[in-house]
Amino acid sequence: MERKEQLYEGKAKKVFATDNPDYCIVSYKDDATAFNGKKKGTIVGKGVVNNRMSNYMFKMLEENGINTHFVEEINERDAIVKKVDIVPLEVIVRNRAAGSFSKKYGVPEGSDLASPILEFDYKCDPLDDPLVNNYHILALGLATQEEIDKISEMTLKINQLMIEFFKQCNVELVDFKLEFGRFHGEIVLADEISPDTCRFWDLDTHEKLDKDRFRRDMGGVEEAYAEMMKRIGLAE
Numbered sequence: 001m002e003r004k005e006q007l008y009e010g011k012a013k014k015v016f017a018t019d020n021p022d023y024c025i026v027s028y029k030d031d032a033t034a035f036n037g038k039k040k041g042t043i044v045g046k047g048v049v050n051n052r053m054s055n056y057m058f059k060m061l062e063e064n065g066i067n068t069h070f071v072e073e074i075n076e077r078d079a080i081v082k083k084v085d086i087v088p089l090e091v092i093v094r095n096r097a098a099g100s101f102s103k104k105y106g107v108p109e110g111s112d113l114a115s116p117i118l119e120f121d122y123k124c125d126p127l128d129d130p131l132v133n134n135y136h137i138l139a140l141g142l143a144t145q146e147e148i149d150k151i152s153e154m155t156l157k158i159n160q161l162m163i164e165f166f167k168q169c170n171v172e173l174v175d176f177k178l179e180f181g182r183f184h185g186e187i188v189l190a191d192e193i194s195p196d197t198c199r200f201w202d203l204d205t206h207e208k209l210d211k212d213r214f215r216r217d218m219g220g221v222e223e224a225y226a227e228m229m230k231r232i233g234l235a236e
């Protein structure tokens, strides 16, 4: 497949057109941002980890009946994906209190939750991605009720599959963010699944193995990304 003009450059990825109008190529960068772009930096090797780990997760989910945008890995930083129209929602699942949830609701980080939380944020950088509920989503025309139902059902199933998968890697899936797209009228999982978009804690020591090490200047950022690759069996 031929790589054509750049369609978009985001904070962590570039997207290119291909000779097939249904497909595009995503290219993962080492650029890291946090706090809605206010903190910037580089995590050496992150693009490779996020590309390979996302592709691996999408394949695992596809094998378990989840439709995703993934088509094919081209090389260590690039993948072919279906060209979707992104639903402007960040779909967040929380299995344990952390990050902005802990701050907003006054629940210490690491606290148990009685049940998982499904949260929607309106994807809009100038507004800092405000939290929205079902009524907001319909009133603002961000998605239809049918789409919200489909996304919610898929997300809860993805959560179960991912919790189980990471448990086998001795990792607890604390929380994560998904994005969905529309492809020929069908909702498919899009974007990425990586240490940039998930909180991963070692099951025994609770050591953080994700982007919080960058957000909070904890050091050992590259090492944590490399460790996650090892845990899922994608590196020695």
Ligand code: UDP
Pocket (backbone or CB within 6 Å): 035, 090, 092, 098, 099, 100, 101, 129, 175, 176, 177, 196, 197, 198, 199, 211
């Ligand atoms: N997240 C993300 N992109 C965002 C916001 C959140 O990937 O723009 C992920 C984040 O990595 C975490 C989960 O969603 O795994 C919940 O994040 P939270 O709302 O606690 O926000 P944060 O503390 O990351 O600002």
